[in-house]
C-alpha cells in the first residue's frame with residue numbers, strides 16, 4: 001500500500017482515502033463488531049511517508065473520535081459515510097456543540113441490504129434508525145392542525161421513535177414504561193459480542209427526548225386505570241413482544257430457559273448447553289454462550305504487551321470457553337433473518353468458537369438426560385444440562401384490546417402490531433405517528 005501511495009503522489013493525485021478493505025474482505029470492515037476507528041493505524045503508517053493529505057474512514061461515527069484522530073496527526077481528513085445516513089445533521093450538530101444529540105450509525109448493516117438485496121420493501125438505500133433516510137421528500141414531519149396529549153405505552157424502539165415524532169410535531173407526550181430503563185428488547189439486542197454499539201441508539205433517545213419535552217415515566221405498569229389517569233387524547237400502544245416457547249414434552253427437573261433470560265445475565269446450569277432455534281437470536285445467543293470464559297479484551301491486551309504467551313495459545317484462549325454449545329435449527333440455513341453483512345461474520349464466529357450446529361433437526365422432547373432430536377428420520381438424544389429457546393416472539397397486545405373498549409383513539413405500533421426487526425419498529429412507528437398526529 002505504501003508503494004501504491006507513493007506512486008499516486010507521483011501521479012499528482014490530490015489526496016488518498018485509506019480503507020482496510022471492501023465488503024467482501026476477509027476481515028470485517030464496517031460491521032458493529034469493528035471497533036470505532038479501527039483502521040486509523042493504516043492511515044497513520046501511510047501518512048508518515050507521504051506529503052499529500054490522507055483521509056481515513058470506516059466506523060468513525062462520533063465527531064469526538066474524528067477530532068482526536070486529526071489532533072493526533074493520524075490523518076488529515078475523516079471520511080464518514082453511514083454517519084450521514086443515520087443523521088443528516090451529523091456535521092451541523094458536531095459544529096454547533098450538539099454532538100451528544102447525534103443519532104450515531106450503529107453499524108447494523110441494514111442499509112447495505114437495501115443495496116445488495118434490492119428488497120422490494122426498501123427504497124434502495126435507507127437507514128434502520130432514520131426513517132427519513134432516502135425518503136426525505138415523502139417523509140417530512142407533518143405539521144398538525146391541533147395539539148394533542150399523547151400517551152405512549154412502552155419505551156422500546158417503537159415507543160421511543162413515536163415519542164420523538166410526536167414531540168417534533170408539537171404534541172404533549174408522555175411515555176409509560178414498566179421497566180426501570182428504556183430500550184425494550186433493544187437492550188438485549190446490544191448484548192451479544194460485537195453488538196455493543198447498538199446500545200448507542202438508546203443513549204440517543206435518552207438524550208433527545210427530554211430536550212424535546214417528552215415525559216419519560218419508568219417503572220409504571222400501564223393498565224386501563226393508569227392510562228386514564230394520564231388524560232390522553234391519543235394512545236399509542238408499543239408494548240412489544242414476548243418470547244415464544246414451543247409446546248414440547250418436557251420432563252420435570254430439566255433446566256429450560258429463554259434466550260432473553262440468558263442475554264439478560266441469568267446463569268445457565270452445567271456444561272452442555274443446547275440452543276433451540278437457529279435464527280438471528282439463536283445464533284447470537286450461541287455465540288454469547290460460547291464466548292463465556294474466553295480471554296477478555298483487557299487480558300488479551302495485557303498478555304500481548306507482556307508477550308506472556310505464544311500467539312497460538314492466545315488464539316486458543318480466545319476461542320475456547322466454558323461451555324459446550326450445540327445449536328439446533330429445524331430448517332436449512334442459519335440466521336436467515338440477519339442483515340447479510342452481519343450474517344457471514346456470525347457464521348464465522350459460530351465456527352471459530354466451535355459451536356456444534358445441527359440443521360434440519362427437530363426437537364422431539366426434552367428430558368433430564370438431554371434433548372431428543374430427529375434428523376432425516378433418525379432420532380437420537382444429545383446431552384443437555386440447559387436448554388435455551390430462541391424460537392421466535394409473539395406480539396403483546398392484550399392491553400391494546402382492553403384499552404380499545406374504554407378509549408376511542410388507540411393505535412398499535414412496532415412489535416405489538418407485528419413482530420419484526422428494528423427497521424420495522426422504527427419505520428412503522430415514524431410513518432404511523434406522523435400520519436395519525438400530523
Ligand SMILES: Cc1cc2nc3c(=O)[nH]c(=O)nc-3n(C[C@H](O)[C@H](O)[C@H](O)COP(=O)(O)OP(=O)(O)OC[C@H]3O[C@@H](n4cnc5c(N)ncnc54)[C@H](O)[C@@H]3O)c2cc1C
Nearest residue numbers: 154156157158178184185189222239240241414415421422
Ligand atoms: C436478543 C435480541 C436481539 C435482537 N437483535 C436484533 C438485530 O440485531 N437487529 C434488528 O433489527 N432487530 C433485532 N431485534 C429485534 C428488535 O429488538 C425489536 O424488533 C424491537 O425492539 C421492537 O421494538 P418495540 O418497541 O416494538 O418492542 P420492544 O422492544 O419489545 O419494547 C416494548 C416495551 O414495552 C414495555 N411494556 C410492555 N408492556 C407494558 C405495559 N403494560 N406498561 C408499560 N410498559 C410496557 C416493555 O417493557 C418494553 O420496554 C432483537 C431482539 C432481541 C430480543
Ligand SMILES: Cc1cc2nc3c(=O)[nH]c(=O)nc-3n(C[C@H](O)[C@H](O)[C@H](O)COP(=O)(O)O)c2cc1C
Nearest residue numbers: 022023030057058059060080081082111112115125
Ligand atoms: C449503502 C452503502 C453501500 C456501500 N457499498 C459498498 C460496496 O459496494 N463496496 C464497498 O467496498 N463498500 C461499500 N460501502 C462502504 C462505503 O464505501 C464506505 O467505505 C464505508 O461505508 C465507510 O464507513 P462508515 O460507513 O462507517 O463511515 C457501502 C456503504 C453503504 C452505506
Ligand code: SF4
Nearest residue numbers: 105108109111127128
Ligand atoms: S442502517 Fe444501520 S449501518 Fe446503515 S446507516 Fe443506518 S444505522 Fe448505520
